[in-house]
Amino acid sequence: METILEFDKNLLIFFNSFGSNQFDQFWLIITNKYTHIPLYFFLLLTLFKKLKKQFNLSKKNIAKLYLIYVSSVIFLIFISDQLSNFFKSTFQRLRPCHDDQIQSLIRIVKEDCGGLFSFFSAHASNSFVIASIFFFFNRDNKWYSLLFVWSFLVAASRVYLGVHFPSDIILGALIGILISFMFYKTILIRINKKFI
Numbered sequence: 001m002e003t004i005l006e007f008d009k010n011l012l013i014f015f016n017s018f019g020s021n022q023f024d025q026f027w028l029i030i031t032n033k034y035t036h037i038p039l040y041f042f043l044l045l046t047l048f049k050k051l052k053k054q055f056n057l058s059k060k061n062i063a064k065l066y067l068i069y070v071s072s073v074i075f076l077i078f079i080s081d082q083l084s085n086f087f088k089s090t091f092q093r094l095r096p097c098h099d100d101q102i103q104s105l106i107r108i109v110k111e112d113c114g115g116l117f118s119f120f121s122a123h124a125s126n127s128f129v130i131a132s133i134f135f136f137f138n139r140d141n142k143w144y145s146l147l148f149v150w151s152f153l154v155a156a157s158r159v160y161l162g163v164h165f166p167s168d169i170i171l172g173a174l175i176g177i178l179i180s181f182m183f184y185k186t187i188l189i190r191i192n193k194k195f196i
Contacts, residue, residue: 004167009102011166015159016096016106023160024109031110031123031157039150043134044070050138068191073133076183080129080176084122093119097162108162121164121172124155128176136184151176 019027029035048066055065096102097113131147138144155173158164 008165008167009096012096012159012162013102013105015166016162019107019109019160027157027160028109030153031161033123036150036154040130043130047134047137065191069137069188072183072188073130076129076133076179077126080125080179081122083175083179084120084125084172087120088115088117091119092117093165095163096165106162110161110163114163118164118168119171120175121155121158121168123158124151124164124169124172125176125179127151127154128173129180132177132180133184136180136188 047069048062051066051069052062055062057065094116095113095118096106097108097110098116128148128151131151134147135144151173155169158169159166
C-alpha cells in the first residue's frame with residue numbers, strides 16, 4: 001500500500017508541475033460548480049424534448065416521467081456526494097494542499113483548499129454521474145459522449161489545482177459511472193417500460 005501511495009504522490013507532483021500562471025484561471029473556472037449551470041439547464045431541456053419525442057404520452061404523464069428522470073439525477077448526485085463523504089471520513093487521507101510532506105512540492109492554485117480529506121473526489125464522481133446518466137438517457141445520440149470530456153476536465157482540474165491526488169479522481173470517476181450504470185440498468189429501464 002505504501003508503494004501505491006508513494007506512486008500516487010509522485011504522479012500528482014508530475015502532473016501538477018505542468019501548471020503555469022497563464023492557465024490557472026481556466027482551471028479555476030472549470031472546477032467551479034456554478035460555471036456549469038448553463039450546461040445543466042441545457043441537459044434538462046434536451047431531456048424533456050427527448051422524452052416528449054420518445055414516449056407518446058399525455059402532457060400529465062410526460063411531466064410525471066420527466067419529474068422521475070430529474071429526481072433520479074438529483075438522487076444519484078446525492079448518493080455520489082455522500083459516498084465521497086463516507087470514504088473521506090473513513091480513510092482520512094489528507095488533501096495534498098493539507099499534507100505537510102507534499103505541500104512544498106506542488107503548486108496550490110486554489111486559495112480555499114476545501115475539506116481536510118481527499119479520498120475520493122466528489123467533483124470527479126458527481127461530474128461522471130451527470131455525464132454517465134445523460135449518456136445512458138441518450139444512447140442513440142453520439143454527441144452525449146462529449147460529456148465525458150467535460151467530466152474528465154472537471155476531474156483533472158482537481159489535480160491541477162493541488163487539491164486531489166490522481167487516485168482520488170480515478171476512483172471518483174469509476175464510482176460515478178458505476179452508480180449511474182447500476183441505477184439505469186436496475187431501475188430506470190423498468191420505469192420506462194411502465195410508460196411504454
